Amino acid sequence: xxxxxxxxxxxxxxxxxxxxxxxxxxxxxxxxxxxxxxxxxxxxxxxxxxxxxxxxxxxxxxxxxxxxxxxxxxxxxxxxxxxxxxxxxxxxxxxxxxxxxxxxxxxxxxxxxxxxxxxxxxxxxxxxxxxxxxxxxxxxxxxxxxxxxxxxxxxxxxxxxxxxxxxxxxxxxxxxxxxxxxxxxxxxxxxxxxxxxxxxxxxxxxxxxxxxxxxxxxxxxxxxxxxxxxxxxxxxxxxxxxxxxxxxxxxxxxxxxxxxxxxxxxxxxxxxxxxxxxxxxxxxxxxxxxxxxxxxxxxxxxxxxxxxxxxxxxxxxxxxxxxxxxxxxxxxxxxxxxxxxxxxxxx
Numbered sequence: 001x002x003x004x005x006x007x008x009x010x011x012x013x014x015x016x017x018x019x020x021x022x023x024x025x026x027x028x029x030x031x032x033x034x035x036x037x038x039x040x041x042x043x044x045x046x047x048x049x050x051x052x053x054x055x056x057x058x059x060x061x062x063x064x065x066x067x068x069x070x071x072x073x074x075x076x077x078x079x080x081x082x083x084x085x086x087x088x089x090x091x092x093x094x095x096x097x098x099x100x101x102x103x104x105x106x107x108x109x110x111x112x113x114x115x116x117x118x119x120x121x122x123x124x125x126x127x128x129x130x131x132x133x134x135x136x137x138x139x140x141x142x143x144x145x146x147x148x149x150x151x152x153x154x155x156x157x158x159x160x161x162x163x164x165x166x167x168x169x170x171x172x173x174x175x176x177x178x179x180x181x182x183x184x185x186x187x188x189x190x191x192x193x194x195x196x197x198x199x200x201x202x203x204x205x206x207x208x209x210x211x212x213x214x215x216x217x218x219x220x221x222x223x224x225x226x227x228x229x230x231x232x233x234x235x236x237x238x239x240x241x242x243x244x245x246x247x248x249x250x251x252x253x254x255x256x257x258x259x260x261x262x263x264x265x266x267x268x269x270x271x272x273x274x275x276x277x278x279x280x281x282x283x284x285x286x287x288x289x290x291x292x293x294x295x296x297x298x299x300x301x302x303x304x305x306x307x308x309x310x311x312x313x314x315x316x317x318x319x320x321x322x323x324x325x326x327x328x329x330x331x332x333x334x335x336x337x338x339x340x341x342x343x344x345x346x347x
Contacts (some may be wrong), residue, residue: 168289
């Protein structure tokens with residue numbers, strides 16, 4: 001239900017109503033009560049017909065904090081938990097940035113504010129792009145609902161993207177230093193290096209997936225949604241120790257099936273790896289660097305690109321859980337020719 005009221009420092013009577021969960025306040029531009037009531041009746045009738053066009057130019061009163069809350073609630077009823085969590089994180093950062101700029105209303109947000117926010121966040125260019133997408137989707141919804149006439153994100157620009165080798169290959173010196181100082185993460189780093197699996201897939205490795213007699217691992221690769229079969233090198237099998245009859249996660253500290261929460265747990269081995277390299281004054285690397293190194297080692301040994309693609313689960317399929325079978329014997333031969341960074345001299 002709408003109401004009329006007077007505001008300080010203005011002679012006009014104001015109109016207040018809730019539209020789609022948001023409180024809207026509009027000046028009637030009338031100083032006399034009787035005229036303001038006629039305007040109120042007219043606007044109430046338009047709202048009853050679903051016509052909000054008369055308030056579009058007055059949506060400067062739409063509070064950003066309230067709309068972010070409304071929009072995330074809207075997402076919760078339509079999107080996955082992971083999508084909602086990402087949106088909340090981005091929008092809360094954006095809201096905090098706008099607050100520091102003294103911007104409180106949705107329509108006050110200009111292209112320059114979007115660009116300023118993108119420049120202010122200390123993340124990779126790809127993540128900046130993802131932030132812009134999340135924010136733009138919120139503004140698109142506001143436009144659809146009649147709160148805004150235009151989405152300012154459509155004219156925002158991303159910073160220049162320069163090609164950077166984030167996942168540099170590890171050298172022999174890098175690997176000797178890493179495994180000498182790996183401590184509790186030694187087996188995890190070894191599994192990354194000698195399987196070529198992604199960090200998240202190794203984190204999900206269970207003892208039931210390892211066949212010590214046939215010397216192979218059968219693992220679901222999440223990115224391609226394929227069950228992947230790969231050989232285990234003698235070096236890695238020895239590092240696993242006696243696993244016959246064992247069940248459960250190989251790396252319980254980082255084992256979790258939620259993709260979003262797993263990323264949080266992978267921070268620990270990643271930071272530990274980077275601390276080792278930093279202490280040795282070696283260039284920064286990532287957990288994915290082990291996968292790059294694995295590929296390069298097999299390439300240098302002459303394993304064909306086709307065999308390496310299958311071995312590393314680079315192939316894709318539209319069918320879920322299709323089995324892939326690399327040439328196990330050939331791949332095992334090449335794996336066992338990889339240097340052993342787990343022997344005594346590397347400890």
